[in-house]
Amino acid sequence: MKTKVDTILEKTQVNCPIEEALNLIGDKWTLLIVRDIIRGVNRFDTLKESLKISRNVLTMRLAELEKADIVYKSPVKPGAKRMLYNPTPKCLALLPTIVSLMEWTSQWSNTEDKTWSKVIDKETRLPLRTQIVNQQGQAVPLTQIKISFGKD
Amino acid sequence: MKTKVDTILEKTQVNCPIEEALNLIGDKWTLLIVRDIIRGVNRFDTLKESLKISRNVLTMRLAELEKADIVYKSPVKPGAKRMLYNPTPKCLALLPTIVSLMEWTSQWSNTEDKTWSKVIDKETRLPLRTQIVNQQGQAVPLTQIKISFGKD
DNA sequence: TAATTAAGTCCTACTTAAGGACTTAATATG
DNA sequence: CATATTAAGTCCTTAAGTAGGACTTAATTA
Numbered sequence: 057m058k059t060k061v062d063t064i065l066e067k068t069q070v071n072c073p074i075e076e077a078l079n080l081i082g083d084k085w086t087l088l089i090v091r092d093i094i095r096g097v098n099r100f101d102t103l104k105e106s107l108k109i110s111r112n113v114l115t116m117r118l119a120e121l122e123k124a125d126i127v128y129k130s131p132v133k134p135g136a137k138r139m140l141y142n143p144t145p146k147c148l149a150l151l152p153t154i155v156s157l158m159e160w161t162s163q164w165s166n167t168e169d170k171t172w173s174k175v176i177d178k179e180t181r182l183p184l185r186t187q188i189v190n191q192q193g194q195a196v197p198l199t200q201i202k203i204s205f206g207k208d
Numbered sequence: 209m210k211t212k213v214d215t216i217l218e219k220t221q222v223n224c225p226i227e228e229a230l231n232l233i234g235d236k237w238t239l240l241i242v243r244d245i246i247r248g249v250n251r252f253d254t255l256k257e258s259l260k261i262s263r264n265v266l267t268m269r270l271a272e273l274e275k276a277d278i279v280y281k282s283p284v285k286p287g288a289k290r291m292l293y294n295p296t297p298k299c300l301a302l303l304p305t306i307v308s309l310m311e312w313t314s315q316w317s318n319t320e321d322k323t324w325s326k327v328i329d330k331e332t333r334l335p336l337r338t339q340i341v342n343q344q345g346q347a348v349p350l351t352q353i354k355i356s357f358g359k360d
Numbered sequence: 361t362a363a364t365t366a367a368g369t370c371c372t373a374c375t376t377a378a379g380g381a382c383t384t385a386a387t388a389t390g
Numbered sequence: 391c392a393t394a395t396t397a398a399g400t401c402c403t404t405a406a407g408t409a410g411g412a413c414t415t416a417a418t419t420a
Contacts, residue, residue, distance in 0.1 A: 072310075073309070073317070074313070075240060076317055076319065077309040077312055078236060078240060083234060083236070084234045085234075088224075088230060091226055095355045148351070149312050149350065150312060151350050152308035152338045152340055153305055153309050154226060155340055155353075156304035156308055157226050157305050158224075158226055159225075160225075160301055160304075160305060161229045164301060165228055172224055172225050173225070173355060173356060173357040174355075174356050175340075175353060175355055175356070177342055177348055177352055177354070178352050178353065178354045180342070182343055184342055184348055185341060186339065187338065188336050188337070189338070189339050190332070190336055191334055191335070193347070195345070196329055198300045198301065199300070200331065201303055201307075201327060201329065201330065202327070202330045203247045203325060203326075204325060204328050204333075205247070
């Protein structure tokens with residue numbers, strides 16, 4: 057059977073990087089799985105429990121993530137046969153996306169409960185956020201940003 | 209018929225802001241539509257052409273985006289009946305997510321062609337990027353970041 | 361006023377997701 | 391060591407979402 061990843065790899069041309077990214081993570085579950093694996097939820101059944109996802113879908117998504125080098129397996133303990141799902145650097149590189157989505161919801165959701173999960177500095181334990189910056193690292197306001205396609 | 213947005217609004221508890229965000233934009237098309245609307249592609253048929261999305265799906269997604277206050281309609285010109293789809297501030301607030309996804313693909317995709325769309329400063333026309341920063345605005349490396357759930 | 365276009369709706373076929381039953385090997389327990 | 395339990399799946403059926411074409415109607419253009 058042909059997976060999403062196969063489709064991406066055989067596609068000759070994608071004209072925007074978001075498009076390519078969404079081919080992989082543009083679905084209901086992938087980013088949540090990535091988040092959980094980064095959090096350290098790294099066994100099949102634990103992921104299933106944590107996400108309340110169906111087994112068959114979780115199986116497929118994990119296979120795709122592994123094939124795309126976002127997740128790799130390692131034995132539960134040296135020599136064991138059961139596996140853990142671990143984040144690769146490519147997986148950690150999705151943190152800015154995750155953080156910005158969390159920020160977006162916190163800011164714009166009208167849900168009362170804000171006792172949600174947060175992204176924090178491991179050491180200081182203080183919350184973090186994302187920023188759009190220019191080459192010099194200076195923050196740029198949203199209204200000054202343009203999405204440019206090739207020549208325009 | 210019950211739309212995604214109805215489902216979100218009636219849902220009593222979501223334990224993570226990404227989960228709530230993905231209920232809305234966690235699909236194949238929504239973020240691409242948002243990107244195009246921010247870019248200024250703002251009429252139904254133009255969007256359809258630009259994205260190569262089916263009419264019925266575009267109709268549904270636009271209705272959801274409008275209901276969620278991410279997009280609003282305005283007449284093509286004063287008094288006209290035909291409408292443009294415009295970005296609200298909540299829509300522009302998705303720019304960090306969009307930028308970080310574009311960055312992620314540029315960095316990790318093995319596609320040859322990098323003559324892709326970019327995010328630039330409207331004035332200087334120089335490319336922009338995202339950063340994860342702490343409260344003082346200092347960049348924090350990915351390895352020092354933790355996703356914390358309530359008490360852990 | 362007629363022709364064309366823009367923005368849809370509706371239908372059918374196909375693909376992906378949900379959820380439960382079943383399977384098998386790995387680990388843990390007595 | 392034998393048995394029980396658990397972890398990590400597969401397989402099946404039903405439901406929901408997506409693709410793509412045909413059709414509709416009002417708005418704009420010629």
